[in-house]
Amino acid sequence: MYAPARVSEIQGSFPVSAVTHDGASRRDFLYVFSGTVAGVGVAVTAWPFIDQMNPSAATQALATTEVPLAPIADGQQITVMWQGKPTWVRKRTPEEIEQVRAMPDSALKVPESDQERVKKAEWLVVIGICTHLGCIPNRDNAAEPGGYLCACHGSVYDASGRILRGPAPENLPVPPYEFVSDTLIRIG
Amino acid sequence: MASGPSTYTPSNGLTRWLDQRLPLMRFANDNLLSFPTPKNLNYAYTFGAILFYCLIVQIVTGIVLAMHFVPNAAMAFNSVEYIMRDVNYGWLMRYVHMNGASFFFIAVYVHIFRGLYYGSYKDPREVLWILGVIIFLLMMATAFLGYTLPWSQMSLWGANVITNLLGALLGQDFTQWLWGGFSVDNPTLQRFFSLHYLLPFVILGVSVLHIWALHHVGNNNPTGIDPKGPQDTVPLMPYYTAKYFFVIALFTIAFAAVVFFAPNLFGHVDHYVEGNPLKTPAHIAPEWYLGAFYAMLRAIDFNFILDSKVLGVLVMLGAIAVLFVVPWLDTSKVRSARYRPVYWWCFWIFVVNYAVLSWAGLQPAGIVLFQTGVGADGSPVGFNITHLSQIGTLYYFGFFMVIMPLLGLFETPRPLPASIATAVLAKKRGGSAVPAAAAAAPETRV
Numbered sequence: 330m331y332a333p334a335r336v337s338e339i340q341g342s343f344p345v346s347a348v349t350h351d352g353a354s355r356r357d358f359l360y361v362f363s364g365t366v367a368g369v370g371v372a373v374t375a376w377p378f379i380d381q382m383n384p385s386a387a388t389q390a391l392a393t394t395e396v397p398l399a400p401i402a403d404g405q406q407i408t409v410m411w412q413g414k415p416t417w418v419r420k421r422t423p424e425e426i427e428q429v430r431a432m433p434d435s436a437l438k439v440p441e442s443d444q445e446r447v448k449k450a451e452w453l454v455v456i457g458i459c460t461h462l463g464c465i466p467n468r469d470n471a472a473e474p475g476g477y478l479c480a481c482h483g484s485v486y487d488a489s490g491r492i493l494r495g496p497a498p499e500n501l502p503v504p505p506y507e508f509v510s511d512t513l514i515r516i517g
Numbered sequence: 518m519a520s521g522p523s524t525y526t527p528s529n530g531l532t533r534w535l536d537q538r539l540p541l542m543r544f545a546n547d548n549l550l551s552f553p554t555p556k557n558l559n560y561a562y563t564f565g566a567i568l569f570y571c572l573i574v575q576i577v578t579g580i581v582l583a584m585h586f587v588p589n590a591a592m593a594f595n596s597v598e599y600i601m602r603d604v605n606y607g608w609l610m611r612y613v614h615m616n617g618a619s620f621f622f623i624a625v626y627v628h629i630f631r632g633l634y635y636g637s638y639k640d641p642r643e644v645l646w647i648l649g650v651i652i653f654l655l656m657m658a659t660a661f662l663g664y665t666l667p668w669s670q671m672s673l674w675g676a677n678v679i680t681n682l683l684g685a686l687l688g689q690d691f692t693q694w695l696w697g698g699f700s701v702d703n704p705t706l707q708r709f710f711s712l713h714y715l716l717p718f719v720i721l722g723v724s725v726l727h728i729w730a731l732h733h734v735g736n737n738n739p740t741g742i743d744p745k746g747p748q749d750t751v752p753l754m755p756y757y758t759a760k761y762f763f764v765i766a767l768f769t770i771a772f773a774a775v776v777f778f779a780p781n782l783f784g785h786v787d788h789y790v791e792g793n794p795l796k797t798p799a800h801i802a803p804e805w806y807l808g809a810f811y812a813m814l815r816a817i818d819f820n821f822i823l824d825s826k827v828l829g830v831l832v833m834l835g836a837i838a839v840l841f842v843v844p845w846l847d848t849s850k851v852r853s854a855r856y857r858p859v860y861w862w863c864f865w866i867f868v869v870n871y872a873v874l875s876w877a878g879l880q881p882a883g884i885v886l887f888q889t890g891v892g893a894d895g896s897p898v899g900f901n902i903t904h905l906s907q908i909g910t911l912y913y914f915g916f917f918m919v920i921m922p923l924l925g926l927f928e929t930p931r932p933l934p935a936s937i938a939t940a941v942l943a944k945k946r947g948g949s950a951v952p953a954a955a956a957a958a959p960e961t962r963v
Contacts, residue, residue, distance in 0.1 A: 379694075382708065388698040408795055412699035415795050461826060463681040464674065464797040480799045481678070482815065482882050496818055498826045 388413075393517035395509070398452070406468070408457060411504060411516045415465055418514070419453040421488060425475045426450050429489040436493060439500050443489040446503050454506050454514065455490035460499035477501075524551045548732055553750035554757055555738035557941050561635075562736070564628040565728075566761040567768050571621040572724065576717050578614040586666065588710035590703035593668035594791040612780040618660050619783045620772050622806035625653060633843075634864055636852030637737040643844040645730040648723055650840045655720045657807060657837075662713035664804060668706060671785055673792030674801050676701045676709070682814070685830050700794065740940045741852025742933055749937040800881045808878030809871055810836055813913065815882055816906035832910065839917045846917055848925025856931040860924050867916045874909040877902050 394411040396418050401407055406419035421429075426443070434440040447453055459466050459479040466486060469478035475488035484495030491500040506516040525543040527533040532542055585604050587596040600607035629649070632638055638646035665676040680701065684692035697704030735744070744750050751757075775782055783805055787798045803811045810833050817829035839846075854861045880902045889899035934940035 382697055382704075383694050384696075384698045385704065388702075388704065410794075413702050413794065414700050461681075463677040464801065465795065479797075481797060481801055496825055496829075498824050 393515055395513060395515050397513050399512045403451075409516070411456070415457045416504060416516060417453065417455055417457045417490075419488075421451050421453055421475075423451075425488045428475060429487055429491075432487060432489075432491075438492045438494075438498075441491060441500055443491075446489050446491070446500070448506070448508060452514075453489065454516065455501040455503055457501065459484055459497055460492065460501065461495070461497035466501075523547050548728075549758075550752065550754040552732060552753040553735070553744070553747070554753050555736050555744050555749060555937055556751045556756075557738050557740065557937050558736065558757065558760075559739055560760075560764060561627065561631040562738075563757075563761055563764040564624050564631060565731075567624045567765060568621070568628060569724065570765050570768070571617060571624055572717065572720060575614060575617050575621060576721075578610050578617060579714070579717065581610045582614055583714060586710075588666070588707050590668060590706050590792075593666060593706060597667045609776070612776045614663075616772065616775050616780060616783065618663065619804070619806065620768070620775075621656065622660070624768070625656060626806070629653065630868055633867070634854045635737055635739060636741050636847070636849075636854070638844045639847065639850075639852050640844070641734045642730075642737060645727065645734065646844055647841055648727040648730055650837070652720055652723050652727060653840070654837060655716055655723065659713060659716040659720065660804065660806070662709045662716070665706065665709050666713060667788065668792045670787040670790045670792055670796075670798045671801070672788070673701060673794065674797055675803065676705060678801060680705075682830050682833070685826050702794075737852060738937060739853060739855060740934055740937055741856070742937065742940075745936045802879045805875060805879060808876065809874035809909075809913075810878070812874045812878035812902075812906040813910045815878070816903060816910045818903055836910075836913060839914065843917060843921070846921040848922050849928065849930070850925070851930040851933065856933055857924070857928060858931065859928045860920075863916060863920050863924065866912070870909050870912045870916075874906065874913065877906045877909060 392412055394409055394416070396407075396409050398418070398420075401418065401420045403420055404422045404425075406417055408415045408417055410416070429443045432443075443450075446455075457465055457477075459481065461479065461482055461484050464479050464481035466477035466479040466484065469476065469485075472478035472485045473487055473493060476493070477486040477490070478484075479486075479495065479497065482496050484497035485493045486497075486501055487493055489500075490503075492498070504516050506514050509515050523543055523546075525536075525540075525546040527536045527542070535541065536543055582600065585596065585600045585607060587593055597611070600611050602608075604610075632646065632649070661675070661679060665672040680692055680695055683695065693699060695705070696702065697708060738744075785802060790798075802808075813836050814829045814833040817825050817832050819825055821828060823831070849857060849860070851857055854864050883901055883903065885897045885899045885901045886905060887900040888897045890897075892898045934943065
């Protein structure tokens with residue numbers, strides 16, 4: 330059993346236990362040990378209070394959305410909600426496809442080819458939230474033929490959802506999606 | 518807590534008994550009654566009391582509104598309309614609470630500008646000033662959270678813009694954590710309501726520290742020189758308590774005039790349209806009191822080392838952060854702008870500049886003010902809101918980071934009066950008397 334060899338000195342009114350060979354006392358060990366246990370305890374207790382703010386199971390259960398494509402006419406765009414975010418499904422006309430594919434990289438803020446952004450040329454699927462501060466851009470042929478204008482701070486996107494001008498830093502994001510059949514996609 | 522020795526003497530057996538166990542009466546006496554206050558405080562020094570009054574009004578009306586409001590995305594907007602139409606005096610409670618926020622900020626801006634004018638942040642009042650900046654930050658957070666609760670178009674999209682600002686710095690995982698989902702939705706509303714109820718009590722707590730710090734070091738005053746003895750001070754009660762009640766009455770008249778005759782003066786029509794996550798209003802504007810910060814955010818439309826979006830957020834947060842270090846940026850030993858001829862001009866330009874920035878922040882982006890030509894697409898080109906905001910942002914930061922440090926080195930202050938009593942008596946005699954310290958330099962008399 331451990332016992333201090335002697336109390337070598339008194340500091341204030343606290344007796345100081347014997348110093349071991351490497352200069353650390355039994356009290357030092359107890360300080361570090363109890364401090365560590367308390368610290369881990371605080372962290373473990375804090376985590377539920379932090380994590381409760383993350384998306385709940387009910388919110389995450391709405392993580393995928395299926396969209397039938399048959400009712401969408403040429404040139405038409407519909408907005409569906411995916412994870413609470415307005416998501417555009419747009420059937421582009423051959424002229425619009427030709428136009429965005431002819432766009433030179435120099436006109437793009439973040440160069441990315443239209444082919445990388447779509448799975449089938451006529452179907453554009455993007456999240457319709459401006460990458461600047463989260464407003465929803467509108468179709469605006471005056472700002473860009475076939476493109477979009479965000480009225481909040483003036484960002485302009487083309488018919489592929491790529492940022493052309495304005496403060497937005499990124500192209501409109503493409504959500505993960507797959508063609509379940511030729512007339513049905515599943516987003517998420 | 519109060520500066521100087523306690524002047525309290527228990528008057529009977531009961532108060533003597535209490536004084537030995539909990540010196541509550543002594544505390545009240547030393548801080549609320551006999552607290553020595555410089556005798557020359559003007560009306561600018563009453564806004565601390567007005568702010569305390571505003572906080573109490575907001576807490577009382579807020580508690581009442583929370584009894585009728587439903588923090589649920591499907592019901593919040595309707596419950597606010599229910600408060601307006603069906604709850605007895607609900608319209609009054611909401612209009613007082615809504616406009617109370619605006620009047621709170623009117624008072625806090627006067628209070629802050631007063632501090633900047635009279636150099637109230639200087640040694641030994643740095644901690645007092647920093648606590649004030651913390652309260653200002655908490656006020657902005659509380660006001661923003663409250664603005665989102667009616668779940669109107671402005672609520673919803675304001676919440677979107679502000680949370681995305683934080684996301685620009687801290688990333689997507691952080692915004693999802695803040696939202697409790699993948700977008701601003703019901704979980705966001707519920708937590709914002711919870712925090713909106715909490716923060717005013719945090720403000721109350723920090724205000725107690727703020728007043729503690731004030732009563733520890735004592736009031737600054739319009740001359741900026743310390744009281745040199747009892748001849749320079751008067752007790753708080755009744756001299757300043759009377760003044761406080763008088764200005765609070767005036768303030769309440771102006772407040773009531775807006776509540777009863779122009780309750781939506783500070784509002785926005787889109788605040789009466791229910792929030793729609795599929796449609797952004799054509800123009801999102803913050804409340805007037807956050808306009809200057811919003812203008813500074815939008816002024817950054819260019820990349821400089823960092824991307825414009827991140828840089829804009831940093832500039833906006835920096836505009837608040839710079840306030841924390843003001844006591845160390847100002848190198849002048851003279852506190853009051855009365856004796857600082859160059860600072861006086863810089864200060865008033867700063868006030869006008871802040872008003873212009875506040876206005877610019879409420880205007881739609883890209884409005885052309887002075888047209889110089891026509892763009893390729895036929896739209897007007899020229900000096901626009903963004904350019905104006907950029908000049909304003911430059912002066913805002915220039916005032917704190919260039920003018921304040923340099924003026925202390927290059928400005929020649931006017932001679933200070935020998936004491937507060939001297940300055941007050943000189944003024945009483947029509948300003949004709951020459952203060953003792955100015956006698957050596959009669960050409961620069963005060």
